[in-house]
Amino acid sequence: MPPHKPYAFVTYRSQESAQKAHFHLNGGKLMCGENGVTLYLSFIDSGSVFAPLPDGLLLVEDFVSAEEEVQLMAAIDWSSSNDEVIAQKALKHRRVKHFGFEFRYDNNNVDKDEPLPAGLPDVCLPLLERCIKDGYIDIMPDQLTVNQYQSGQGIPPHVDTHSAFEDTLLSLSLGARTVMEFRHPDGRVVPVVLPGRSLLVMKGESRYLWTHGITPRKFDMVPVCDLKSSTHSGHDLETNGSLTLSKRGTRTSFTFRKIRPEPCRCAFPSACDSQGPPAPLPPSPPALPSCPSDAARLEQEFVHQVYDAIAYHFSSTRHSPWPRVCHFLSTLTPGSVLVDVGCGNGKYLGVNPEITAVGCDRSSALVQICADRGFNAFVSDALSVPLRTASCDACISIAVIHHLSTQERRLAAVRELVRLLKPGGRALIYVWAFEQEHNKQKSKYLKDHNGKQNLIKNTSEGSQEPCEYPSKCSDGACTPTDYMPVTDGKLSVHTNRTAFNTQDLLVPWHLKEGKRQEEKLETSPAPVFHRFYHVFQQGELEQLCAQVSQVKVLRSYHDQGNWCVILLKEELH
């Protein structure tokens, strides 16, 4: 519910009639006096609003006294360090402070070898001992994240990284009441009212499989009885009276966790960054598609599924925004709306704080990573972005269009970017270049990873140093794969960090499951995934763009192994 907009709750007798109403009315125009307004409907499945708590979740009310609450709040000195300045920049939505170990929002993990000088504040110890005595935990936590939310702020839905923390998470709520939503991968949503001074214990399924998050808003819908006693969800509308709005205030939470020394072996591998999805069999190389449905299938298997499978590792190699992309973003006037189509882990979404940046990506795992980092992102195919025509001042498409497997689909992707632009708006497109040498200069991709020396350096230091040209780098995994020539029209597998000899190919990604390189060498070989690429020849991107009406190429250039264009959408005459 956007602030200051009128809204109403309407109850339908059956789900079918609710769906019908939604179908016919949502987005419809209404006359309101002289003015036309648009009516939007959201569908709330009341069945799930009052569902039982997720398995493994426990809410302990009045866990701390009002005095303890004051002491705990007083123990956090928000002015003492500049770390919240950094965190705030990344998180936007709340203040945060870490004790014991820093939780890093860039890779959603902790550096287990680098404890913070300050351990957990002493004032927490009696409470934690009480948690052990009461059987909520059986081992003392060694990491604390304190979050402070003003009214209107929240935390995106996430699962606390399995490989970082042990099973049980404790979240102590201080100050104002809020509602935390738990979401199951099957779509069930369970809102849980968290009163001040309560302790939420997340174990098992509720910790490993369900996401938890707090929607940023100023009011929550809570059962009336929750305002009086502070009982949690599980009420039934019919038998327990009605819902009411509860105004949010400032809430401070203390989340206690235990660092996990070994990889996670939970029973939920689909949500587990230690276990990941099962490694695919080495592909019997597919052929170039000959019809649209083949193309979609090829991309499904050799692009979408791969990004979902490698999302965590991929994201951990994507730190540094490319300078010329940043420059483009810095030229946008304050208040501009930018959409990053194929935003990956969102590394460009926070570059220019003066603009409104929204990202979308085909990989829900990458979108989740964006959300965890506090960015606006949604799952979408680059060929059909659910945003209004002419709604954006700028679009970027960085290292995306080369993943489309036919000329028609690459053209459709450019058309879609142009459709989103307002007249006068600009789009920046980067695609991987066939020519990795330009003006007699080898691209960094070839240079950085060609030499044996570099291989040795990376390996011996266990370096996870991000490559500056990451679309081609599987993070120092310098073992070349066997080159497979094109046979029977099949796609060849590229040898990493060598020149290309064909335009359509599969590029291997050596998955490292959050492990250090030297550890990895001693264990089984990293699973290899293959991504489809169409690498562009000089002039090809411009030719593609020339087929799109209402747009002109303002600039085109080669940037370290990529062909790049800046497009301008022209006014319609």
Ligand SMILES: O=C(O)CCC(=O)C(=O)O
């Ligand atoms: O504010 C809360 O209770 C939850 C915080 C949280 O989920 C986190 O920091 O991972």
Ligand SMILES: [Fe+2]
């Ligand atoms: Fe969390």
